[in-house]
Amino acid sequence: MAITFQPSAYSGLVDQENGMVSREIFVNSDIYAEEQERIFTRAWLFVGHESQVEKPGDFFVSSMGEESVILCRDREGEIHVFLNSCMHRGMKVCRYDEGNTPIFTCPYHGWSFATDGALVGVPFYKDAYHEELDKSQWSLIRVPRMINYKGGIWASWDPNAPDFLEYIGGFKTYLDILFDGWDGSEGGTELIGGIEKWMVPSNWKFPAENFIGDRYHNISHRSVDLVGIGPSGQGRRDNREREGAKSLDVSFPERGHGTVMFLRPEDAQPVESYQNDPVVAEYFYQCEIARKERQGQLWRILAGPGTIFPNMSFLPRQPRSIAVWHPRGPDQTEVWRWFLVDKTAPPEVKEFLRQYYIRYSGPAGLTEQDDMENWNYAHSASRGAMARRHHYNYQMGMGYAVTDFEDGGLKLDGTVLDTTKARAGEQNQRGFYSRWREFMAARDWDELATWRKGGSAC
Amino acid sequence: MAVANDPLAMLLLKQDVEAFLYHEANLLDDRRYEEWLELLTDDVRYWVPMRRNVKFGELEREFTREGQDINWFDEGKVTLTQRVRQILTGVHWAEEPLSRISHLVTNVEILDADPTPAEAGQVSLRCRFIIYRNRVETETDILVGRREDTLRRVDGDWRIAQRQVFLDQNVLLAKNLTFFF
Numbered sequence: 001m002a003i004t005f006q007p008s009a010y011s012g013l014v015d016q017e018n019g020m021v022s023r024e025i026f027v028n029s030d031i032y033a034e035e036q037e038r039i040f041t042r043a044w045l046f047v048g049h050e051s052q053v054e055k056p057g058d059f060f061v062s063s064m065g066e067e068s069v070i071l072c073r074d075r076e077g078e079i080h081v082f083l084n085s086c087m088h089r090g091m092k093v094c095r096y097d098e099g100n101t102p103i104f105t106c107p108y109h110g111w112s113f114a115t116d117g118a119l120v121g122v123p124f125y126k127d128a129y130h131e132e133l134d135k136s137q138w139s140l141i142r143v144p145r146m147i148n149y150k151g152g153i154w155a156s157w158d159p160n161a162p163d164f165l166e167y168i169g170g171f172k173t174y175l176d177i178l179f180d181g182w183d184g185s186e187g188g189t190e191l192i193g194g195i196e197k198w199m200v201p202s203n204w205k206f207p208a209e210n211f212i213g214d215r216y217h218n219i220s221h222r223s224v225d226l227v228g229i230g231p232s233g234q235g236r237r238d239n240r241e242r243e244g245a246k247s248l249d250v251s252f253p254e255r256g257h258g259t260v261m262f263l264r265p266e267d268a269q270p271v272e273s274y275q276n277d278p279v280v281a282e283y284f285y286q287c288e289i290a291r292k293e294r295q296g297q298l299w300r301i302l303a304g305p306g307t308i309f310p311n312m313s314f315l316p317r318q319p320r321s322i323a324v325w326h327p328r329g330p331d332q333t334e335v336w337r338w339f340l341v342d343k344t345a346p347p348e349v350k351e352f353l354r355q356y357y358i359r360y361s362g363p364a365g366l367t368e369q370d371d372m373e374n375w376n377y378a379h380s381a382s383r384g385a386m387a388r389r390h391h392y393n394y395q396m397g398m399g400y401a402v403t404d405f406e407d408g409g410l411k412l413d414g415t416v417l418d419t420t421k422a423r424a425g426e427q428n429q430r431g432f433y434s435r436w437r438e439f440m441a442a443r444d445w446d447e448l449a450t451w452r453k454g455g456s457a458c
Numbered sequence: 459m460a461v462a463n464d465p466l467a468m469l470l471l472k473q474d475v476e477a478f479l480y481h482e483a484n485l486l487d488d489r490r491y492e493e494w495l496e497l498l499t500d501d502v503r504y505w506v507p508m509r510r511n512v513k514f515g516e517l518e519r520e521f522t523r524e525g526q527d528i529n530w531f532d533e534g535k536v537t538l539t540q541r542v543r544q545i546l547t548g549v550h551w552a553e554e555p556l557s558r559i560s561h562l563v564t565n566v567e568i569l570d571a572d573p574t575p576a577e578a579g580q581v582s583l584r585c586r587f588i589i590y591r592n593r594v595e596t597e598t599d600i601l602v603g604r605r606e607d608t609l610r611r612v613d614g615d616w617r618i619a620q621r622q623v624f625l626d627q628n629v630l631l632a633k634n635l636t637f638f639f
Contacts, residue, residue: 194528
């Protein structure tokens with residue numbers, strides 16, 4: 001069956017009313033190509049961390065959607081993001097992962113670009129171009145929107161995209177937990193060296209929806225829970241802090257972001273975690289006390305995995321990390337993973353966390369190995385002609401969410417599904433795909449900024 | 459160390475070390491993971507760095523650093539034992555059903571023998587490996603690289619005291635690393 005994907009077709013592919021999503025949006029190459037145009041050229045995307053470009057001339061080659069970009073700091077200290085493609089014949093002007101350079105010289109014909117993107121060197125400029133080439137018109141293509149938010153560098157190709165903080169909306173609370181110090185100090189985190197990069201044979205939306213709040217997939221991680229790699233020697237994370245807590249799934253469907261978290265009771269007190277090492281346990285205990293002091297009610301939030309639409313996911317707590325799911329064709333995702341620690345933590349704490357992060361995360365991580373297996377074969381088993389005729393089921397917890405959540409005087413933004421008793425729900429995934437549908441159908445950001453009109457575009 | 463002065467002892471030592479490496483590879487490929495763990499010293503260091511594209515002249519930054527950066531593996535026996543226990547749960551989906559794996563170990567060179575090749579209690583060696591992994595139906599990975607090992611004699615038998623694995627990949631092309639190098 002040939003399908004022409006007119007904007008209206010997307011409402012059939014994402015059936016919000018019935019909580020179903022077509023497999024076509026994961027496996028169809030025409031839809032994939034359309035996503036590159038409609039999502040990855042318009043959304044805010046995570047590019048890197050400011051500590052990767054600390055000094056003038058520092059660069060880090062990143063990716064926005066399928067395309068290679070250069071994050072760099074120019075001689076004046078300003079940060080830019082450029083398309084990594086020479087303006088003359090398109091050659092990648094930088095094929096290193098990172099480094100420091102005064103200039104990017106294209107290896108094909110030798111055009112050279114300064115770290116502010118300006119074309120500064122053209123071989124045979126006098127003889128072959130007769131000095132008539134207007135170099136000012138041939139700078140590297142600059143990504144027009146860029147922000148450094150608490151050390152995280154984000155960029156968007158769309159000049160009309162809303163400001164980053166408007167794009168994030170009420171989700172800022174959770175993004176702050178990721179980038180602030182554990183004691184609540186503003187932007188108090190730094191990167192550990194080494195970015196994990198690996199290929200996963202599945203569509204990029206599988207991991208994005210898994211991180212947005214799939215509490216249902218505990219069986220995936222049964223083996224690691226039996227072995228016990230957590231920072232207190234049991235399970236894969238610490239669970240004691242969650243005692244008596246409510247389990248909440250928080251979605252911002254008008255923006256596509258979502259997270260899961262635990263909300264401690266009003267009278268909760270800090271409890272000891274990270275029990276495998278007394279120094280680390282004491283550090284986190286003191287941080288918890290300081291954060292409670294600083295944040296009051298908000299301290300009650302024990303943040304869990306989340307996704308910022310479209311392809312940036314994170315674990316704000318254990319193990320503290322950022323994942324970006326770079327699309328590489330409908331059937332391939334290139335995963336990049338950054339790891340964060342508190343800047344001011346003692347060396348012993350940083351080392352403890354580094355070891356925990358390594359054994360938990362990525363292709364060699366005892367936890368995440370099993371995720372990749374599931375995304376791989378869920379994807380490949382959905383590609384067939386018959387499989388594609390059947391939608392995935394996202395009906396869990398439909399109709400049980402509230403938009404005015406309040407508990408002991410703490411009000412939460414977004415649509416909140418209490419999963420304390422249910423233990424799982426799929427409202428965050430529904431929110432993600434309803435936003436996906438809007439992105440695929442909307443003409444421009446006037447239509448996409450639905451919150452300004454107080455309604456939905458579709 | 460007198461590697462060059464005693465060629466016959468070197469030959470015998472190399473034969474001995476190679477036999478050990480092939481035995482180790484067989485244990486892994488035969489899925490005898492608990493017996494493999496017994497080949498590791500209690501203080502074993504197991505390190506697999508990630509590998510960056512860096513400019514000529516900056517090659518000292520090519521690999522992520524042991525003990526400082528995020529690495530694919532950077533651990534001792536406790537974590538390696540956890541990896542084995544995980545496979546043996548039978549519900550580690552990334553290795554259930556188990557992969558079919560062959561380790562080809564080649565280009566073995568002895569770099570150092572302490573105190574002498576004839577009486578070596580510790581050797582350091584360099585070799586190349588090809589790991590072929592095939593799982594489920596058609597899924598296949600081939601990982602190639604260099605390995606640098608330190609072997610130590612414990613109660614008369616060789617044990618692995620250190621393993622450093624330098625993979626010839628930047629973006630890891632395998633979806634996971636659920637096996638040992």
